[in-house]
Amino acid sequence: xxxxxxxxxxxxxxxRYFTWNTDHKxxxxxxxxxxxxxxxxxxxxxxxxxxxxxxxxxxxMDGTIYNRVITNHGSxxxxxxxxxxxxxxxxxxxxxxxxxxxxxxxxLNALSFWLIPVGGLFVLLSFFIGAAETGWTAxxxxxIQAPDGQTIWAIGVxxxxxxxxxxxxxFVTTTFTMRTEGMGFLELPLFVWSMLATSLLILVATxxxxxxxxxxxxxxxxxxxxxxxxxxxxxxxxxxVFWFYSHPAVYIMIxxxxxxxxxxxxxxxxxxxxxxxxxALSSMAISVLGLTVWAxxxxxxxxxxxxxxxxxxxxxxxxxxxxxxxxxWLGTIWGGxxxxxxxMLFSLGFISMFLIGGITGVFQASVPFDLYVHDTYFxxxxxxxxxxxxxxxxxxxxxxxxxxxxxxxxxxxxxxKIQFALMFIGANLTYLPMFASGMLGMPRRVVDYAxxxxxxxxxxxxxxxxxxxxxxxxxxxxxxxWLRGPKATSNPWRALTxxxxxxxxxxIHNFEELPVVTSGPYEYGETPGASDTxxxxxxxxx
Amino acid sequence: xxxxxxxxxxxxxxxxxxxxVLVATTIDxxxxxxxxxxxxxxxxxxxxxxxxxxxxxxxxxxxGGLIYAVFRFRRKRGETGDGAPIHGNTLLEVxxxxxxxxxxxxxxxxxxxxxxxxxxxxxxxxxxxxxxxxFAWEFRYPDEEVTTTSLHLPIDRxxxxxxxxxxxxxxxxxxxxxxxxxxxxxxxxxxxxxxxxAGTYRILCAELCGxxxxxxxxxxxIESKEEFDDWIEKQSNxxxxxxxxxxxxxxxxxxxxxxxxxxxxxxxAVGIVGPSLNEIGAIAETRVPGLDAQNYITQxxxxxxxxxxxxxxxxLMPNNYGERLTAEELQALVEYLLEQK
Numbered sequence: 059x060x061x062x063x064x065x066x067x068x069x070x071x072x073x074r075y076f077t078w079n080t081d082h083k084x085x086x087x088x089x090x091x092x093x094x095x096x097x098x099x100x101x102x103x104x105x106x107x108x109x110x111x112x113x114x115x116x117x118x119m120d121g122t123i124y125n126r127v128i129t130n131h132g133s134x135x136x137x138x139x140x141x142x143x144x145x146x147x148x149x150x151x152x153x154x155x156x157x158x159x160x161x162x163x164x165x166l167n168a169l170s171f172w173l174i175p176v177g178g179l180f181v182l183l184s185f186f187i188g189a190a191e192t193g194w195t196a197x198x199x200x201x202i203q204a205p206d207g208q209t210i211w212a213i214g215v216x217x218x219x220x221x222x223x224x225x226x227x228x229f230v231t232t233t234f235t236m237r238t239e240g241m242g243f244l245e246l247p248l249f250v251w252s253m254l255a256t257s258l259l260i261l262v263a264t265x266x267x268x269x270x271x272x273x274x275x276x277x278x279x280x281x282x283x284x285x286x287x288x289x290x291x292x293x294x295x296x297x298x299v300f301w302f303y304s305h306p307a308v309y310i311m312i313x314x315x316x317x318x319x320x321x322x323x324x325x326x327x328x329x330x331x332x333x334x335x336x337x338a339l340s341s342m343a344i345s346v347l348g349l350t351v352w353a354x355x356x357x358x359x360x361x362x363x364x365x366x367x368x369x370x371x372x373x374x375x376x377x378x379x380x381x382x383x384x385x386x387w388l389g390t391i392w393g394g395x396x397x398x399x400x401x402m403l404f405s406l407g408f409i410s411m412f413l414i415g416g417i418t419g420v421f422q423a424s425v426p427f428d429l430y431v432h433d434t435y436f437x438x439x440x441x442x443x444x445x446x447x448x449x450x451x452x453x454x455x456x457x458x459x460x461x462x463x464x465x466x467x468x469x470x471x472x473x474x475k476i477q478f479a480l481m482f483i484g485a486n487l488t489y490l491p492m493f494a495s496g497m498l499g500m501p502r503r504v505v506d507y508a509x510x511x512x513x514x515x516x517x518x519x520x521x522x523x524x525x526x527x528x529x530x531x532x533x534x535x536x537x538x539x540w541l542r543g544p545k546a547t548s549n550p551w552r553a554l555t556x557x558x559x560x561x562x563x564x565x566i567h568n569f570e571e572l573p574v575v576t577s578g579p580y581e582y583g584e585t586p587g588a589s590d591t592x593x594x595x596x597x598x599x600x
Numbered sequence: 601x602x603x604x605x606x607x608x609x610x611x612x613x614x615x616x617x618x619x620x621v622l623v624a625t626t627i628d629x630x631x632x633x634x635x636x637x638x639x640x641x642x643x644x645x646x647x648x649x650x651x652x653x654x655x656x657x658x659x660x661x662x663x664g665g666l667i668y669a670v671f672r673f674r675r676k677r678g679e680t681g682d683g684a685p686i687h688g689n690t691l692l693e694v695x696x697x698x699x700x701x702x703x704x705x706x707x708x709x710x711x712x713x714x715x716x717x718x719x720x721x722x723x724x725x726x727x728x729x730x731x732x733x734x735f736a737w738e739f740r741y742p743d744e745e746v747t748t749t750s751l752h753l754p755i756d757r758x759x760x761x762x763x764x765x766x767x768x769x770x771x772x773x774x775x776x777x778x779x780x781x782x783x784x785x786x787x788x789x790x791x792x793x794x795x796x797x798a799g800t801y802r803i804l805c806a807e808l809c810g811x812x813x814x815x816x817x818x819x820x821x822i823e824s825k826e827e828f829d830d831w832i833e834k835q836s837n838x839x840x841x842x843x844x845x846x847x848x849x850x851x852x853x854x855x856x857x858x859x860x861x862x863x864x865x866x867x868x869a870v871g872i873v874g875p876s877l878n879e880i881g882a883i884a885e886t887r888v889p890g891l892d893a894q895n896y897i898t899q900x901x902x903x904x905x906x907x908x909x910x911x912x913x914x915x916l917m918p919n920n921y922g923e924r925l926t927a928e929e930l931q932a933l934v935e936y937l938l939e940q941k
Contacts, residue, residue: 116911120811120912120913121810121811121812121813121814121815121913121916122811122913124811125808125810125811125813191810191811192808193808195808197768197769197807197808199767199768199769199785200768200769200808200809200810203767203768203810287785287786288786292786293769293784293785293786294784294787327673327683328675328681328682328683329682329683329684329685329686330685330686330687331687332686332687332688332689333687333688333689333693334687334688335688336688336693336697358771358780358781358782358806359782359784359789360763360781360782360784360787360788360789360790363719366715367712367715370708370711370712371708374704374705374707374708375701375704377700377704378697378700378701378704381696381697381700382693382696382697384662385662385692385693385696386688386693388662388665388666388669389686389688389689389692391666391669391670391673392665392669392673393673393683393684393686394669394673394683395673395675395676395679395681395682395683396669396670396673396674396675397675398670398674406666406670409662409666410662410663410666413658413659413662413663414659417655417658417659420651420655420704420707421648421651421655424647424651424707424708424711425711425712425715426640426643426644426647426711426714426715426718426779427644427647427648427651427711429644429718429778429779429780429781430644430648430778430779430780432780432806433771433773433780433806433807434773434806493632494631494632497632497633497634497775498632498633498634498775499634499775499802499804501771501773501804501805501806501813501814502806502808503808503813504813504814505813505814506814506815507814508802581685582682582683582685583681583682583683583684583685584685
């Protein structure tokens, strides 16, 4: 046995996933697996919520327990599922896509990951000791009044914030300094552009939330009075601080997803991306504009009436760069040779559902209509169309797309299609009735509702159970394919970005020899059959 | 572009715009809207229908294009070639940047006009103070010095609600008025409205305020000026009734806002935070072994957490009634509840 194969063997040892490992690919898998585990927990909480709301009346949870469940459902799905799972893809793929051997700061990268299980443990622990029960928004004074779990929860979210910030520093530095020869900014894959936009947003916005949570924790533990009304503190201050991060957080959760869609559509349409520069710049535009819209969450707060109008206008304008992306994606598939792999189906599903999220977002940016539907199930429907129909669909699209690269195995396409069908039907059935129940008078975060809303809520709950089923199909598919799936070649989709120019899975230093970029990432159809000949590396055994 | 395609596109555009206009003006969308009980509701519904019309057109364009592409550009079996190497089209990209920009600017201007209409200060409005507290609403009519747990409004009169909170943030919402406003401690937020449709509607709390959030429901009654004047006069007389009379004991139940959280038909109370008090005089002695009816009711008022009726939550009822009530008032209240059989 040669020394090389011994090294290979060590390299493939599963135990390394449980250690402080600085290989970005190991860290990427750590992120993904951890995030999917939290997705299961957050999803189980969603099933509890929908079961309680299956019919009017208080069935098996009282108001206190219910508030704990919704708070943790929201916090887990946002801070421990969507944000880390997208960071996981970026960790694994970003260095490969720009032809680098690792991230710029490998140890910082490991720290970003390990903060997640620790922060997650705090959030989960809070559940067992009189948990956070104020919604993920933690509005003061309610969050000052809440039991001790609220402090533990705040500590958990602060740690997760640091994880994001460290990750963002790493992505920006890596993208700026470690691109391989020939890769200028206009040759960057759009996923890398989207991570750049996301990371810059994180660097500006996340520290503000972290600071705000420290203020809350201090009010709670040391008796400071930042938010205490009787002492001249201001509850509206928290809303400003919170939304200054938490609205951009929506873009932090959707921009990388849009990046994934922009990778997947050209590959399975066999066509160049339509309007590369427009898509790249619209990511940056969303990132910058995203910092100027936060007070649209506060239109009913009694904030200065005149200030609402400028916030309405900036919020509306975000629809423009978003529209550019949607139309460019349509332009990409138009006239292509579409192949409906599960990855492609989830990308197309993303467009059709995110569109509804985007349009209802414009509705809510309008101040008078927001005075109506703010804090109702209309907003719950809207945010799930964006975060589930958008972000989560993009996660599954990326998962099916990159699974062969990460594991060296193919996923089962038939099960993938079944999962897509169930998830698409389930998601629409869950979230569409929410618009109506909100408009008809159902506030958000209620454990009980008026009897007239029973049939709409029944539909939503049935949809949620279908969604739950689709997730079981997915986990079955992922687990069996990882263990026993057929071996994947280095470039099964005949894609042109650099992560496909190395073996599946890639060797420890990513490339035998660093690639030199001579053409753009999406040059399909330039000369007939060009993309067929460019798949240079066939897998040479593993 | 071929003339035939231009004609097809024009026909498609006409059809789409027709659908949009129909949605905005004629098609019945009342199934997803509560009735309109105030002027603001009429304005906001107009805005909603306009936006819905535009949204339906955009929705049909994108989803239609998506579905068309999925069927039209499906890869044939065995085909391995690529699509045409088209990297973009400047004219198209300018169009799909400008048109959405124009649409959102138009919606913004229209929204601003509607906002100005619904928040135009009225002439000589009826001012009412609204106080949110965990988990009930309280209404004060300052001119008449009346405090109640349900809101009565005269129809077709300008109303100015001065909304605040005693503890955490709540949000005052009547779906039939459409508009809502947060009740924030330490600040007074104004809500202007003009009721247009007589009836009884629900007032909900729209901002998570704790375990009793979902049950923080009371009613708003919109009635004619005469009915309203009668009601307010009756309310101001309540406080002066002696607690030795049955009417006086009922008045005590009402002025202490027990009905915010408890249902009691005798006092027209519809609260749902705590257990119903209908027939409490008969049930009381069965609740806790060793406590007779009188002692059980007294304990439930003074130490509400001592015994919690199944299906209800502890720590929701204020535990300071011992300080708020005089001994005489407490006795009268217990007596009143014992009479409920």
